[in-house]
Amino acid sequence: AQKITQTQPGMFVQEKEAVTLDCTYDTSDPSYGLFWYKQPSSGEMIFLIYQGSYDQQNATEGRYSLNFQKARKSANLVISASQLGDSAMYFCAMSSSLSGNTPLVFGKGTRLSVIA
């Protein structure tokens, strides 16, 4: 069975600083996909970034990057130059397929607060 662990229930970061949100995963599948979603206080789920298990390079999307360490089974999200609008709940998730069409398994989330 797959499992996602997010060990930081809450984090604070100063505006314009970088922050790393931790995510470790457990799976016996060789093929899988890793995802990060953002949930602001308004409640919607916003996709941020995707990493496939065979991808050699870390994924990047604007200010978001995924620090993928396969041997350690970690998929940390790095947000550079934090903004007040980054304050939200962040969820790490994985699928048992590279294409992400299988259901997602989510971690419990990390609440990020950006301080001015």
Next chain:
Amino acid sequence: DAGITQSPRHKVTETGTPVTLRCHQTENHRYMYWYRQDPGHGLRLIHYSYGVKDTDKGEVSDGYSVSRSKTEDFLLTLESATSSQTSVYFCATRANSGPPYEQYFGPGTRLTVT
């Protein structure tokens, strides 16, 4: 935005009553999912569908049933609502092929069972 709507957006119901939540999508996506979100649990899978009349159970399926008679609609039914089913329910869809590989989420339905 994958054109996903959920109805109702908010509902208060009494214990023991049946409840049906509707997920409607306009993108002709084959894959659809129902998740529930509870504090301290993240999102957990209830049921999913890989196509019309092709559904399967997820991690927390007890007390729920689903139906998918059309590509665009995925219905979640609570046969007899209980207080433990008070939650926020999210529907999600996935494009028929990718990339992109993301699942698109609807706005959610907040259900309160009294």
